[in-house]
Amino acid sequence: MSELQQEEGLAGSAADWPKALFYVALLFSIYQIVMAAFHPVSSQVLRAGHVGFLLMVVFLYFPAGGNGRPWQPLAWVLALAGMGTAFYQWYFEADLIQRSGDLTTLDFAVGVLLIALVFEAARRVMGIALPIICAIFLAYGLLGQYLPGDLAHRGYGIDQMVNQLAFGTEGLYGTPTYVSATYIFLFILFGAFLEQAGMIKLFTDFAMGLFGHKLGGPAKVSVVSSALMGTITGSGVANVVTTGQFTIPLMKRFGYKAAFAGGVEATSSMGSQMMPPVMGAVAFIMAETINVPFIEVAKAALIPALLYFGSVFWMVHLEAKRANLKGLPKEECPSAMAA
Template identity: 50%
Template sequence: MADNLKLESVDNSEEILKKYDKESDYRKLTGFGAKLVSAIAITFSLFQIYTAVFGVLDAMIQRSVHIAFGFCLIFLLYPAKKSWPRHSVHPVDMIFSVLGAAVPMYIVVFYQDLVSRAGTVTTLDFMVGLLAVVLVIEAARRVVGWPMVTIALLFIAYALLGPYIPGELAHRGADLDTLVQHLFYTTEGIFGIPIGVSSTFIFLFILFGAYLEKTGMGQFFIDIANAIAGWASGGPAKVAVLSSGLMGTVSGSSVANVVGTGSFTIPMMKKLGYKPEFAGAVEATASTGGQLMPPIMGAAAFLMSEFTQTPYVTIIAAAVIPALLYYFGVWTGVHLEARRLGLRGLNRDELPKFKSLVVERGHLIVPLLAIIYLLVSGFTPMKAALYAIVLSIGVSMLKKNTRIGLVDIIEGLEQGARGVLGVLAATACAGIIIGVVTMTGLGLKLGTTLVDLAQGQLLLTLFFTMITSIILGMGVPTTANYVITSTIAAPALVLIGVPVLAAHMFAFYFGIIADVTPPVALAAFAGAGIAKADPLRTGFNASKLAIAAFLVPYIFVYNPALLMIDVHAWEMVQITITSVIGIIGVSAGVAGFLLTNLSFIERIAFFVGGIMLVTPGTYTDIIGAAILVIGYLIQKKKELAQKKARA
């Protein structure tokens, strides 16, 4: 039954992925072109593995080679125009590809000369640097899309037109020579922290994910989720929540996650009785949350580690409870909707057996456990990912049904290199934005302006930061969104006393939640495409299910103990318990159901009571708990009355 359901929608999943995930819109080359791309991609991966084993090169050299490989592949795989052929490379793209490889290598070839000149830029240096900026913008346009490019161009214009800008945002300005030198010949611009993280941690984690996929980890997660929750009330929807959460630990793309697991779970949900808009929303919400789920969160989490100078293992620890609260909120919404509609799960006979799955494929989980152990033990993320890659290949050999051969290993190298291109283009373009910010002091100016606009009020500042992150998330990928908001909005929160990690995590959360927030909710629209549902309604359903994600960031800003910051055990337990109960109340108010249908007044009461419980404070907790207890007793009385009436 499961196989049939999966096949039912797999025909249009690739089309949906291309429509909603710009990074998937690449050529499918044949013949010599395909072999050329494979050779470059495999060499790219081998270079990254080599530097991980024997040591990273000097920052500018490592990052230049990384960009050279990436741009060479981007211009070969992503056509300048959609109308250009997809099975062969257009001559213009071939020229761009050669330039994309050659221009960054200028720094490698003339590295000693550039260092000895100590910032003095010759005419040739200027021409190469200007061409590099153009190539970065064009690569981002092809892979990430126009919104990211538009933002970068606006920042460049701001740098050049500083003296003519009125008000507090004015600055002394920069000429084109100085701007190009800053963006291309320092580690403050294109070769800054974002591309540095891409050229070390991120690449290896994406390669690790590619090998996990080769071993069949994705299907294993789906089967495990079915065995655990497929039989429960509204089973397939809970399977979607579990499987997508598990898949998110190895996948950094909300849309790809939706398509990967949604082609299986969405048809099952529809068959059980869920409306198409709700089925698509469940998958979209669960898949989006995957980027919040440790141990392998989205690429932005690695950037957060570098920006905040916080060990990655601390980022993981901080993310655990908020991520679990997010998924608990989605799970609760799914459960209440299933109860409201009277939906039951699948027959146990139709589901895989948990014990059999663990015996047959349980060894596949070892690399994930190993990477957690290595990170906790003090290994760098790069070394942890490297050892996990080797372990994932080795572990797959233990059983015939999971064993990968030499061809799979080589294909994994190619798949990993392809997988990093979206992050590479986004981080290189984000480097332009960061370069302008560091050059002009814009970050502090915008942060101060944001605080002034909110009149120093924490709640208003948080609200403005949330809106900024969501709006940016509608047009740019999570990685780039986080880079921008962490540069502009997060400092505003730090200015008014929010801990650095909490401020950055707040921006990170809402950048991700943009994927399920209308009017542009790419993950929800991808789910709607599979479910054959109305995209906007699917987006609104997804926002309702993700209600916890809109609350949790406020909780950990007001009480950083939720992020394991200066926390006492009892304090953390108390916050977690009140947050869980509060999320149940809010979810019931949003769904309009608890034990029976809620009246309008009851919905408001449950929502308000839930909000008061998730808001830190003894008095608010007491009042919120009292409201929910009274509401529950009223619901219980109504449920008993309905049972008597039916009897």
């Protein structure tokens, strides 16, 4: 579990974070709440600030080499540079609108810096593959006119590409960033508040009370608690980290093979991304892209999500019956109503 938390970075305990990161995350949360409540800035500046804070969090937490802690002087240089690009968008917003794509030398430098920082942040979080793929597409935009046949296009200058990516709402500040800044972050924050208020224990105790004493009870508890957790997290990884540390050892204790126990928890947790009302980030992007209310996407996902968890639950029941895996003694299970 500790290895999984290390891989997930911020999924680990806040006590393990660099101290400054806690205050950055706190300011990030306050920024998002104020933006949502009062709308004091334009959509462009909102997105830029969101990306700026994300870059700060990444560079202060994820090391360049993938192990240990970031070297703090470099981490702060990169973090402040990332926030500096957001400040630039806010301070020169009127000038950027008036220039409307006619970049100055300083605009161009800030745009290139932002692209480079996003590439480096993606490398630290996701690995080298994603930046390489993105670099190939950028190279195609710059050099595609030299390719043969149908692969060729009319060609784009580097200033055009920088303007498209770093200034405006169709590049790095496009629809996914807008959805993240206006919806996803707030739902994640809401889920974190519920988690700290004891919702994980509530969901686990409720599932234990209903199914813990049944045939294959521990695995059924994993499925039901993951479904309930999915309603507030929308994240498969967060679900595994929170419920898995309890349900996986419990399943192994009652005779499930380690691989099967891990598989049940992983499969159940991945359903979080389709479990209304939060679901995964794609659901918010989908609603914004096809221009329908998010509630309609959530309603459409409800039946498939229930079928998904129902299928996993039935598979667990059949495996428990085949292997004759009993549940917990009823006296060890909490009352579902009391939970």
